[in-house]
Amino acid sequence: MKKKVIVAGHICVDITPVFPDKKVSRLDEILTPGKLLNVNEADVHTGGAVANTGLGMHILGADVSLMGKVGNDSFGEIIRTILEKYGAKTKLLVSDSDSTSYSVILAVPGIDRIFLHNCGSNDTFCADDIPAEELKEAALFHFGYPPLMRSMYEKDGEELIKVMKLAQDCGAATSLDFASIDPDSKAGAVNWKLVLEKVMPYVDFFVPSVEELCYMLDKERFAQWKERAAGGDITEILDVETDIRPLAEQCMAMGAKVVLIKCGAPGMYYRTASKEVLEKISSRAELDCEKWADKEGFEKSYVPDKILSGTGAGDTSIAAFLTAMLDGYSLEDTMHLAAATGASCVAAYDALSGLKTFDQLQEKIAAGWKKNEF
Secondary structure, eight states: OOOEEEEEEOOEEEEEEEOOSOOOSSGGGTOOTTOOOOOEEEEEEEEHHIIIIIHHHHHTTOEEEEEEEEESSHHHHHHHHHHHHTTOEEEEEEESSSOOOEEEEEOOTTSOOEEEEEOGGGGGOOGGGSOHHHHTTOSEEEEEOGGGOHHHHHHHHHHHHHHHHHHHHTTOEEEEEOOOOOTTSTGGGSOHHHHHHHHGGGOSEEOOBHHHHHHHHOHHHHHHHHHHHTTSOGGGGOOIIIIIHHHHHHHHHHTOSEEEEEOSTTEEEEEEOOHHHHTTSOGGGOOOHHHHTTOEEEEEOBOOSOOSOOTTHHHHHHHHHHHHHHTTOOHHHHHHHHHHHHHHHTTSSSSSTTOOOHHHHHHHHHTTOOBOOO
């Protein structure tokens, strides 16, 4: 019988206008004031950690329940309809006083994505919205995107800590993901290093992106990265030893047991604690602590068949990582499947249409699927 999983947190509607298939090097080559630009039909799908990671795990075969909050409006109806189409188990709260969250994603060919985002009903989602009885049956509780949920970052993350502690106290293994932080928003004024120090003791699997993590732990270093990148992709100028590894070490020192840092197109860095520490993870996850202990490495990404949008690639990589872990795969195979899922995701405009089964991915890997070299 499949282990039960709960994925909770941020959910929204993603609206992605499809731009002409012409790569540009600067945004002003295609978007300028007063210009009319003809685009193709918009791609409309669910977004956020609940939809991307949760539905990703569902598609990959996990027994998942999705928990989030939407408004009683048209966008909320779109989300409920899409989740129903996938046949996912849902525990969505519908608010009459909040609007449904949405994002407009500008995926201009040749330019990193730009997000226009409204947090909406995610801002009022709280620990009391998560039924403890269901947590008591879950092998894994995954929570995503607290920087886009006001209740989760107010008061130095008090509500986020309550959520993760509740899940751990109910006997579930815990996983936590983050999202980009707008420096000019209320979330940008939060002392995120303090929040991480407080919440990390209740996190078993910590799976942020390298940009998010550096911004939270060391804004000065993040500013230096941006300067080094000179307007390009930050992840392509980073060194594993001097840039990425120190961030992972801080997270491990704070209490995380397994750290997986998404590093964009180059791949993913991973680090695991000792066997004695891993044994503190809920036995419901059935992790092979001896084989997973004291590991570190960088999993390079696979070369995608095509690239349409990076939307959800990180989330679905995490979906594959968590699903493979629960299915009993080795750490090595789990990392292969996570990287392969990310490469499959970017071949579609949404997060889910490009996903393949683990059997299909392993067949492609065995046939010599090439890795990227950065």
